[in-house]
Amino acid sequence: MAQLDIVDVGHAYTPDSDEERWALKPLELTFESGKTYALVGPSGCGKTTLLNILSGLVKPSRGQVLFDGVDVTELPTKARNIAQVFQFPVIYKSMTVYENLAFPLQCRRWDKSRIDAKVRQVAEALNLQDRLRHPARGLTADDKQLISLGRGLVRDDVAAILMDEPLTVIDPQLKHSLRRRIREITEQFRPTVIYVTHDQYEAMSFAQEVLVMKHGRAVQQGTPEQLFEAPSSTYVGYFIGSPAMNFLTVDRSNGSFTLGGRTLSIAWDVPDGTTGVQIGVRPEYVKVVAAPGPNTFPGRLLSVSDHGAQRVIEVEVAGQPVRVKAPRDEGVPKGEDVLVHLPRAKVLPYVEGQLLLRT
Numbered sequence: 614m615a616q617l618d619i620v621d622v623g624h625a626y627t628p629d630s631d632e633e634r635w636a637l638k639p640l641e642l643t644f645e646s647g648k649t650y651a652l653v654g655p656s657g658c659g660k661t662t663l664l665n666i667l668s669g670l671v672k673p674s675r676g677q678v679l680f681d682g683v684d685v686t687e688l689p690t691k692a693r694n695i696a697q698v699f700q701f702p703v704i705y706k707s708m709t710v711y712e713n714l715a716f717p718l719q720c721r722r723w724d725k726s727r728i729d730a731k732v733r734q735v736a737e738a739l740n741l742q743d744r745l746r747h748p749a750r751g752l753t754a755d756d757k758q759l760i761s762l763g764r765g766l767v768r769d770d771v772a773a774i775l776m777d778e779p780l781t782v783i784d785p786q787l788k789h790s791l792r793r794r795i796r797e798i799t800e801q802f803r804p805t806v807i808y809v810t811h812d813q814y815e816a817m818s819f820a821q822e823v824l825v826m827k828h829g830r831a832v833q834q835g836t837p838e839q840l841f842e843a844p845s846s847t848y849v850g851y852f853i854g855s856p857a858m859n860f861l862t863v864d865r866s867n868g869s870f871t872l873g874g875r876t877l878s879i880a881w882d883v884p885d886g887t888t889g890v891q892i893g894v895r896p897e898y899v900k901v902v903a904a905p906g907p908n909t910f911p912g913r914l915l916s917v918s919d920h921g922a923q924r925v926i927e928v929e930v931a932g933q934p935v936r937v938k939a940p941r942d943e944g945v946p947k948g949e950d951v952l953v954h955l956p957r958a959k960v961l962p963y964v965e966g967q968l969l970l971r972t
């Protein structure tokens with residue numbers, strides 16, 4: 614497996630277009646060898662363009678692509694030693710499962726005993742060992758996707774496995790088990806994996822690091838925990854998490870922040886004179902409480918949505934909506950008037966949409 618470096622890479626599909634209109638604005642990224650990454654963002658954010666540049670399907674308008682320090686920018690896909698898993702599984706229907714997995718190794722002229730050992734090792738990891746002699750055409754969509762993944766795993770020389778929306782066509786009931794199996798396999802074989810998806814839950818549950826993209830730019834990269842606990846911007850806070858992070862406009866009076874005229878305490882120091890401050894707090898940390906106290910604010914109950922084991926309670930606080938994610942066993946607030954607690958340590962300050970960094 615290889616370390617992949619993106620060095621000042623940008624791309625425009627329309628020649629001579631203004632840089633602000635490029636599908637991928639110039640950026641610098643490093644994908645470390647043996648780690649699993651997810652590129653996540655809405656349609657048109659540049660994630661598939663970036664994946665296609667890594668694979669060699671697209672030559673960037675500027676910059677370099679390095680595999681273990683070697684410049685591969687001009688190399689075609691077949692010369693990059695990458696494996697690709699697409700949205701729609703690409704398999705050889707006329708072949709058996711065994712033959713599909715063995716095919717990349719036969720093309721590299723491995724001897725039969727070595728091929729057999731590797732195919733059986735990967736088939737066992739994929740839980741396909743009992744279907745090796747079955748025709749591939751009769752398999753389910755998720756098994757076909759596993760074969761597509763397996764063709765990358767059997768190769769010892771593969772630099773990276775690139776996945777483009779690999780679970781989109783999978784039945785929703787099977788997505789969870791297939792995602793878990795793919796994660797177990799990548800942890801076992803330790804390939805460098807770059808996984809494109811528009812589904813933030815899929816990205817957070819699969820990858821060691823998540824890269825959030827917007828308008829062709831990488832706006833934040835970090836572990837799922839880092840993106841959840843400290844989004845670098847209101848955009849990331851809205852995009853990551855379900856429901857999205859709460860953002861509330863606050864006032865400043867005598868050096869203190871207020872919400873609806875009541876003092877709000879936060880664990881971050883915000884320099885005097887800073888204006889346009891919003892606070893962000895995850896619905897998971899907001900509580901509906903019975904008694905007043907520090908950082909407790911009166912609100913008006915707007916709605917209660919049932920989400921299975923949890924409920925999402927929406928409350929209006931100081932004229933602004935606040936969502937509370939609460940376990941079902943906590944019950945539903947009685948009456949329209951409620952009290953909402955915002956935990957001091959979980960309230961983050963944002964200025965002009967960006968997280969105010971600690972100094």
